[in-house]
Amino acid sequence: MGVLTVYIVKRVLLVLPTLIGVITMIFFLVRILPGDPTHLLAGEQASPEIIERLKAEFGLDRPIYEQYILYLKSVLTLDFGTSYRTYTPVIVEIMSRFPNTVILALSAMLIAIFAGIALGIVSALRVGSVIDRAVIIFTSIYVSMPVFWLGLLLIYFFAVQLKILPAGGIGSPAHVILPSLALSHTPLSYIARITRESILETLSQEHVRLAIARGLPLRSILINHVIRNSLINVITVIGYFTGVLLGGAVVTETVFAWPGIGRLLIESIAARDYIMIQGIVIFIAMIFIFVNLIVDITYRIIDPRVRL
Amino acid sequence: MSAILAIESLSIAYQTEKGLLRAVDNVDLRIEDREIVCLVGESGSGKTTVANTILRILPPNAIILDGRVLFEGVDLLNMEEEDMSKIRGRKINIVPQNPSTALNPILNIETQFCEFLKHKKGIRERDRCREIAIDLLGRVGIADPERVLKLYPHQLSGGMKQRVLIAIAISTSPRLLVADEPTSMLDATIQSQILDLLLDINRREGLSMLLITHDLGVAMSACNRIYVMYAGEIVESGSTERVISKPLHPYTIALIDNAFLSFKSQGIKRAVSGEPPNLIDLPSGCRFSSRCPMAFDKCVKERPNLVQRGIDSVRCFLYHDASA
Structure with missing residues (x-):
């Protein structure tokens, strides 16, 4: 393999850690934001049962590392979730x-x-x-x-x-x-x-x-x-x-x-x-x-x- | 013997904010066929200006006040730019001071070699060019020319780069090679190798060389004749043998003292004390008088002429009587 090819392969491989780094940062930034997204979705008057159901639906009841792995997987397959506003995939x-x-x-x-x-x-x-x-x-x-x-x-x-x-x-x-x-x-x-x-x-x-x-x-x-x-x-x-x-x-x-x-x-x-x-x-x-x-x-x- | 290059009463000044800087004053210099001539002096003495004048690559603020530069009998200073650019690289070529910056860092050796051969020898075919380049690189002592051609400058050592540059310089079989401090940026051991290579090339290719150096040791081991320059003037010239064994001008004597002292490990290097004169506001007397241990009244008042005796010359009042 030529020197240039080796460089390109190395450089392309470097994309993955960068990407994971970015996704990780965004994931945790969103998690440390105050407020619960399920409340936002269900509205202020929602009953605890509805909140629990929503949490289960979005996987928010699982441990954080599981959520993280799930999130990483879906983002890397370009699945960013569904828009709250238009109900179409992001x-x-x-x-x-x-x-x-x-x-x-x-x-x-x-x-x-x-x-x-x-x-x-x-x-x-x-x-x-x-x-x-x-x-x-x-x-x-x-x-x-x-x-x-x-x-x-x-x-x-x-x-x-x-x-x-x-x-x-x-x-x-x-x-x-x-x-x-x-x-x-x-x-x-x-x-x-x-x-x-x-x-x-x-x-x-x-x-x-x-x-x-x-x-x-x-x-x-x-x-x-x-x-x-x-x-x-x-x-x-x-x-x-x-x-x-x-x-x-x-x-x-x-x-x-x-x-x-x-x-x-x-x-x-x-x-x-x-x-x-x-x-x-x-x-x-x-x-x-x-x-x-x-x-x-x-x-x-x-x-x-x-x-x- | 016929002169390849004859510089006659050349005077050059630079236009600066503080006034005219007289970089070169009334310089005469001859290089005979197949001769190696050294131009020795400290930095700022005008050596490089002389070299740049020969190739006519002076900066825009330089003014040629007087003089001729005869190359094979033709005055280069009167030549059309178009004709001059045909002489550059073909009949006169240059070996640069710092091989590390003299090659384009982003092109490989082959590309740079072939670009030169294309424009200066009309060789357009890549294979033919490669053939010539491989032969030339072999002649300058590069063991594996095929590999070197594919390399980029940063993959070569300083000595290797200088060899490549010398190979490019001799590829057009020039009559004159101008080498401005070709070894001063190299390690001591590499210095002598490159110097030997230049001597070897001078012998084999039969070209003349102007070797510019601040190092008398280099001049001693390489040159047939030496010109010593001080503050824009030639202060002494003669055969290398004579200048080294029987220096006349006090400045040359000081330079030689220095060169030999530096060989002794415990010897304290006696620098030529003082500073060269300001070239914008020159003293009325001899330009070396303020630093000269042998100066007397006349030296501060009048300017000595260059006294010629055969191939020897000296600009000092100590020798005026003898010539009269």
């Missing part, structure tokens, strides 16, 4: 919303990655120039804009004034444009800055200076030695934001009436749908673990020095 609810979140998150990340890296490269290669300063000022302002305000601005200009794009909801590719633009502003600014910094750092490195002294063509130096090396840092940022955005964008989804995980979470919190909230939190954690896995493997492919 996983079904999540899966009906998750594709929307994926579409929004990936379009936002595509915008952020392409525009961010392009801006970062242009500004680093013209360091100190007007373009460079413009990029720095733009990204500083852009990243500081609250997303709800940016969202409203976009709706005002493109939907209300110009009437060329829908203001909210889903249904066509055009619906994705405004929310993904709004959502991309933070990752875009970070990616642009990190790209710029890493390129500047790489440019001053000895191996790049040597490549110049050896008379390699500038294009080749930039692509093979500067940009490629700089991307190592950028990938970390891309991975982080991909994870964050896949976990749902509460504000953006609300502003644009986008039915994603973020909205589902807000709705569930409003309805005190604890089973649903718990399921969404674990699901988001799983997404994060998965994205991290992809990032680490990509990282290792680009940089052979990475060790587990």
Whole structure:
């Protein structure tokens, strides 16, 4: 087996303990919360017999370690229980919303990655120039804009004034444009800055200076030695934001009436749908673990020095 | 003998916030065919600026005030950038100071070797490139070149990396190799191995070499001729034998004292006391006068000329009368 394969296998195996850790933490966090979930379900006036029956039904009368094992088993098979609010399995609810979140998150990340890296490269290669300063000022302002305000601005200009794009909801590719633009502003600014910094750092490195002294063509130096090396840092940022955005964008989804995980979470919190909230939190954690896995493997492919 | 490289009255300054820093002042230097010439001096004396001028890789704040750098009779300083980049890596190549940072950490040796061969020798086929690389790695004393080609820089020792870099440097059969402190970052035992390798290459490949070093010991064991540089100026030059056995300039004498003292375990290293002059605000007299044990009145007032006697030269008033 190649070194890379060994790394990937090791890294995938590491997912399991992380996952169990997360589930364990959430299980016990919920257990130490004050209040009894059965009271919540049955209502304040419920008789002790009903409470006992409910406890038996949910397995809450069993010892805690048994409950824990049971819970672990069901979560690992993606069984998050049934929503108090809609009486549908939590996983079904999540899966009906998750594709929307994926579409929004990936379009936002595509915008952020392409525009961010392009801006970062242009500004680093013209360091100190007007373009460079413009990029720095733009990204500083852009990243500081609250997303709800940016969202409203976009709706005002493109939907209300110009009437060329829908203001909210889903249904066509055009619906994705405004929310993904709004959502991309933070990752875009970070990616642009990190790209710029890493390129500047790489440019001053000895191996790049040597490549110049050896008379390699500038294009080749930039692509093979500067940009490629700089991307190592950028990938970390891309991975982080991909994870964050896949976990749902509460504000953006609300502003644009986008039915994603973020909205589902807000709705569930409003309805005190604890089973649903718990399921969404674990699901988001799983997404994060998965994205991290992809990032680490990509990282290792680009940089052979990475060790587990 | 014909000169491969002739640097004539080269003066270079750096634009700094405090004013012009005169890094190199009126330097003449010749390297004959197949010769190894050493440029010796402490850090900040302008050695590296000279090397960077030859390859024309000076930082943007450098100003070439005067002089010519004739390579095979053509002035490199007047050359178009496009032509210059053809000379870099082909006719003049470089061996870097720190092998550990001189290779791209995320590409394996084969990729880096082949990239160079592709651009500098037009070899595009991977198999052909591998063949050439394996042969060259063998010639620089790497026992298992096939395996080394597949490795990444962090999997090689410093000495191995320097061998790889030397193999890349000689792959285009350059006429001149510029080696800026090629051994100073290596362990003592590896140092002498790399130095031997460079000498061996000079003999076998018939190329000339400019070896830049702060270490007179290195210069002694490797060079045909030595130029001693101090505060941007050449203060003495001559055959290695003559410079070591009969140094003329007080600075050279101090350097040699130092080099030999450091061999004795109990010998207290007598550093050349004092600091080199500020290159932005140079003294009016001899630049070494403030540290010179033999300085007299004239030394502080006037600047000595470089007195030439055959291949020897010295910039010191102690020898002005003899030449007159």
